[in-house]
Amino acid sequence: MLARGSAVVLLLALFPQPASAAAPLQQEQTQMPEAPASIWRPADDHLSFVAANLDVPRTAGSVHFTRSFEFSHVGEGIDSGLQFESADGQVFATIYVYYPGLPHAGLSAFATDWVIHSQSQNLHELGMRVVASGGRDQVAIRGDYTGFRDGLASSASFIKVGRWIVKLRVSGPGSRLAEVSATMTALLDGLRFNGPLQPRPAAPFDLMDCTIPPVTPARSLPETQARVLEDGLTAIMDGAGEEAVDRQGHHLDPLPSRVGQHWCQSVTLRIGNSSPILLRAAPSAASGFGGRTVLLALVNDAGTTFEQVETSNHHFVLLYHIIGTTAVLGSYDGPLADAQLADIMSGADNDGGRFRATAQHVVGGNTNFQINVPADSSPPHRN
Numbered sequence: 414m415l416a417r418g419s420a421v422v423l424l425l426a427l428f429p430q431p432a433s434a435a436a437p438l439q440q441e442q443t444q445m446p447e448a449p450a451s452i453w454r455p456a457d458d459h460l461s462f463v464a465a466n467l468d469v470p471r472t473a474g475s476v477h478f479t480r481s482f483e484f485s486h487v488g489e490g491i492d493s494g495l496q497f498e499s500a501d502g503q504v505f506a507t508i509y510v511y512y513p514g515l516p517h518a519g520l521s522a523f524a525t526d527w528v529i530h531s532q533s534q535n536l537h538e539l540g541m542r543v544v545a546s547g548g549r550d551q552v553a554i555r556g557d558y559t560g561f562r563d564g565l566a567s568s569a570s571f572i573k574v575g576r577w578i579v580k581l582r583v584s585g586p587g588s589r590l591a592e593v594s595a596t597m598t599a600l601l602d603g604l605r606f607n608g609p610l611q612p613r614p615a616a617p618f619d620l621m622d623c624t625i626p627p628v629t630p631a632r633s634l635p636e637t638q639a640r641v642l643e644d645g646l647t648a649i650m651d652g653a654g655e656e657a658v659d660r661q662g663h664h665l666d667p668l669p670s671r672v673g674q675h676w677c678q679s680v681t682l683r684i685g686n687s688s689p690i691l692l693r694a695a696p697s698a699a700s701g702f703g704g705r706t707v708l709l710a711l712v713n714d715a716g717t718t719f720e721q722v723e724t725s726n727h728h729f730v731l732l733y734h735i736i737g738t739t740a741v742l743g744s745y746d747g748p749l750a751d752a753q754l755a756d757i758m759s760g761a762d763n764d765g766g767r768f769r770a771t772a773q774h775v776v777g778g779n780t781n782f783q784i785n786v787p788a789d790s791s792p793p794h795r796n
Contacts, residue, residue: 474596513716
């Protein structure tokens with residue numbers, strides 16, 4: 414749990430460090446601790462991710478399983494994965510399974526594509542598309558590249574299962590592009606979704622050329638415990654569509670996502686030497702359950718994201734998502750201007766980055782919620 418009164422401070426330190434799936438190079442996982450069998454249970458021909466009842470094959474294409482690991486949150490099982498490599502060690506793959514505060518496969522795909530571009534000078538995109546996985550049609554977002562890190566062929570895929578994001582990466586020498594591609598296909602085909610949590614239909618982001626009028630600075634709204642509690646309900650919900658069950662516990666179609674698919678072309682903020690990406694919802698974006706996401710700012714490709722949501726009561730709450738946790742920041746009368754968001758992200762606006770509340774997302778659907786503001790000083794009058 415984040416400490417009482419925590420704040421977003423010096424986020425510049427997070428740029429442009431690659432997080433859990435920026436690049437699946439072998440040396441980047443060698444120092445990470447092994448994941449226990451309570452997280453990844455081994456079997457003869459596969460490994461099972463216990464929390465989501467997801468099976469991964471030990472061998473796929475030209476690669477075979479070498480080790481499991483925990484990338485962060487050691488012992489919690491919310492950020493772990495598997496490493497694979499070919500017999501000659503030249504083609505390598507990584508599967509990450511993690512539990513971000515905003516678990517949206519389209520957002521994860523966009524963020525990873527952004528990091529892949531930032532790490533490469535001569536990148537060539539071979540296309541982003543929606544594909545099948547584990548016998549389920551249209552559930553994975555896949556992108557393929559050559560020239561990754563200026564010499565590698567690479568492939569990346571993303572699947573949402575419950576609140577989990579499954580991210581797959583395969584890379585190898587550019588001359589072995591066909592092998593890299595075939596290995597990604599084999600990994601996707603070899604996944605098995607065995608439990609009540611099933612993969613969601615893929616929802617890739619669609620970046621549009623759209624004109625947004627200049628955003629005037631938003632005014633912060635009075636900070637009351639009642640408002641923070643209301644905003645906490647937004648923080649607790651899965652922004653990509655809350656899982657729904659009936660009275661007998663049977664899983665139903667998820668509730669509509671507040672995070673739309675249509676976004677205006679990204680804006681690059683300038684914060685010192687860093688250049689985080691800002692997306693604003695296209696004017697045609699519809700509301701989902703609990704409101705409408707109007708703004709996303711990407712810190713890295715492992716789920717660290719700022720999100721501003723227009724709630725059903727038409728105020729605009731700023732949320733800060735990391736793996737396992739969402740923090741409630743301030744509420745405003747409108748979308749934040751670029752400069753306002755930059756000040757919060759850099760730490761220049763310390764109050765804007767203060768955590769009014771935190772929602773710790775617990776595997777299994779529960780949430781530990783902590784509010785960091787005092788009770789309202791005077792109760793409302795009754796006539």
